Amino acid sequence: MKIGLRTIKTALGAVIAMVLAYELRLDYWATAGIITILSVQNTTRYSFSVAGLRIGATILSFALAIFSFWLLGFNPWAFGLFLLLFIPLAMQLHLQEGIVVSAVLVTHFLLQKSYSWHWLSNEFTLMLIGVGVALIFNLFMPSLMAQIKGFQQAVEDELRQILLQMAQQLAETPKVETWQHLGTLLTTIRKGREWASRQQDNQLLVENDFYRSYFEMRRNQYEMLRQMQANLDQITLSLKESTAIRELLAETAAHIAQPQKIKHLQKSVAKLQNTFDQAPLPTNRAEFESRAHLYLFLLDFETLLTLAGDFYEKVVLTEK
Structure with a gap:
């Protein structure tokens, strides 16, 4: 049985919240621990968001509870009226995170x-006390950089493999499973972006969106690779331009993680396009x-x- 960090934080936070409430001589002091359990979230930013919503919902619930109990007295019918008013209004105000906790407090x-x-x-x-203790514990989040860099490496390895497979297909190598690798690439990009988003949401004072933007750039490149492969599958003849393109694909694969090489590669592509423009017209339909x-x-x-070049140029400008 594995006990994760969130479980430890939840258990310890609940104990501390209940002890604080008890020492302050609050009635129903155990409720503070329950609120802490419900308020410990996966990311720091979301925890602060939930805390604000629950405090807002509490204020709204108290006002509606006072009205309901004043109108019908302290009985289940009054509590039912309170819920009829509170739940739809909380939903309309996007305070649904605080509905259950606020309802429990009103039962007191x-x-x-x-x-x-x-x-x-x-x-x-x-x-x-409940949300405050949860917020304090949620300030301590482990760094996810090791996992994020692992996904970054996996994405670049897949990109390298796909480019080399495209070069092989241009050389008329049979049975190249590029589409399968494209599917794996997309899955890895999505996972990397999810972890990068979690890491970013755990940083309250530091704004560094590099990795989330990085995986978004790779996602856009994936779309280009799909289109490239679709066109590649339609090529039925061996063309003299294929050799130069194969070499360029291999060179790009070798330098996929080196942003400083992008401009050189773009110039090489421009030269190839110029070669296409100056080549004699085709002699048959095929x-x-x-x-x-x-x-x-x-x-x-x-x-x-260009997608990679624009991304890294933006990163350099941001750093400056």
Whole structure:
């Protein structure tokens, strides 16, 4: 049985919240621990968001509870009226995160048959202790950089493999499983972006969106690779331009993790496009179609490099 960090934080936070509430001589002090359990979240930023929503929901629930109990007295019918008013209004105000906790606090008014200042302050203090302890514990989040860099490496390895397979297909190597690798690439990109988002949401004072933007750039490159492969599958003839493109694909694969090489690769693509423009016209339909698909392949290849170039140029400008 594995006990994770969140479980440890939840258990320890609940104990501390209950001890604090007990030492402050609050009634229903155990409720503070329950609120802490419900308030420990996966990311720091989301924890702060939930805390604000629950405090807002608590204030709204107290106002509606006072009205309901004043109108119908302290009985289940009044509590039912409170829920009829509170739940839809909380949903409309996007305070649904606080519905359950606030309803539990309001039951204390019902049990005590009072909404005096003593009970209002007692319940509100329980809420503050519960969410406050959860917030403090959620400030301590482990770094996810090791996992994120692992996904980054996996993405670059897949990109390298795909580019080399495309080069092999241009060399008429049979049975190249590029589409399978494209599927794996997309899955890895999605996982990497999820972990990068979690890491970013755990940083309250530091704004560094590099890795989330990085995986988004790779996601856009994936779309270009799909289009490149679709055009590659339509090429039925061996063309003289294929050799230069194979070499360029291999060179790109070798330098996939080296941003400083992108401009050189873009210039090489531009030269190839110029070669296409100056080449003699096709002599038959099959050659025309194959050259057309190869030219479209080259245009998408240029876009793939441009996406990376624009991303890294933006990173350099941001650092400056």
